[in-house]
Amino acid sequence: MIAAENPFARVWGAYLRLIARFPSVGQIVPFLPLIALWALVVELGVFPRAFFPGPVDVVQSFITLTWKGILPAYLEDSVVRLLVGAAVGIAVGIPLGLLVGLSSKAHKALWPILLFFQAIGDIAWLPLLIIWFGFGLQTMTFVIVYTVLFPVVLNTVLGVRSIPLELHRAGRSLGAPPWRIVTEIVVPGALPNIITGLRNGLGYGWRALIAAEMIVGTSGIGFLMFDSRRAGSVVEILLGMIVLGLLWYAVDALILAPLERATGQRWGLVAR
Template identity: 50%
Template structure:
């Protein structure tokens, strides 16, 4: 099936869902806040965009996740590679890393609230924690999975330790690092939404959570839609190209 036919089917499906949703919202004997019609979601979009709330909240959420991603790459990748370079350090840190990776940032949130108070600092630390550990863990795994023979080859040719790290271990670990970045950001994005709900004063999580007591359901649905679209865009334009590039270029796939 060509993309034209797929697009047509997709448009028909979307139209059908919107029509059914409108019909259900108009006819079902329920209060309007239980199921607002699609037009109400559109109105919420226009309203919040005009007031400037939406751009601010989207910007705040994006700023936090981008910051956490940058820290994870700048700190997590070198840390994982360094730990992976020594067999002893890798064996020592592996159980700790897998444990801390298993406790999501949200589980630390109550403790962080006591340590750092209700505020921006707690959100940032929870999100950074959540993104960082999968990156360190997978960078370590990636380095350990590089065949020893490549390291030996370079060593025989007289390469220094740093040259080996830079020319063999890091490229060899890149596919695994890309996996870690994807997993970390996927968990981190959700932890961010949850942290903004529990702590926040702005951001998309705060937007949908604070709308709930006032029964602003259209606003909740709008926020959910934006959360989904932002992640889809991030996935399509950043994570997938990253994975494709690293696995195709450096993956140890037998061709």
């Protein structure tokens, strides 16, 4: 028990026991040194305060903007756009992925096209979209749907094609008609990959949305940050960045991670 005599090891052991008991503590504690360092640099006055505000300033700005209702309204706009994009991307992407994954004809016809348009990144469409749709919601919706769609489609195809031939054969020799093979075997078998596609798609989509809001938006977190730049308010830009990180953290912890635990990990299809 050499480790137990080392004070750091004892503190570390106590910390591990604490986060085993209260997992949420383990989500917060890693940020504390970072915030402390930030506060220290600000207090030392290395940079002018207007260019480099501290944690307390950001919290004050958070309270002010929430009180005025600006932050909740912009946050809602961004989240709703993400949800709409995700819903359309899923509604189109999963069926399209199943089709391309199951039908070799569809695969031959569509796969090169999918790869080509996947490479033309979301933001690369903006100049064209601004000419077509102008500065507004249609342009942003297009960007987010486009960004969510491809990871979902490509991962669904991958998932469908990775299902062992034996599972199809087992299903058919147990009397399953083709459409039941799809619902009972193909969809659940591809689900872990579909969730990976969603994770990637939503992640890319979130970033693309913020970029689009900066350029063409009139509301949303991206607009808030870009508008703050015009006003020279660094504190609000920092607030926007922190909100982006926190929001993704919440999406991951509340939606994606539980989905993964309930599917692929439970079934032993992916390593824990």
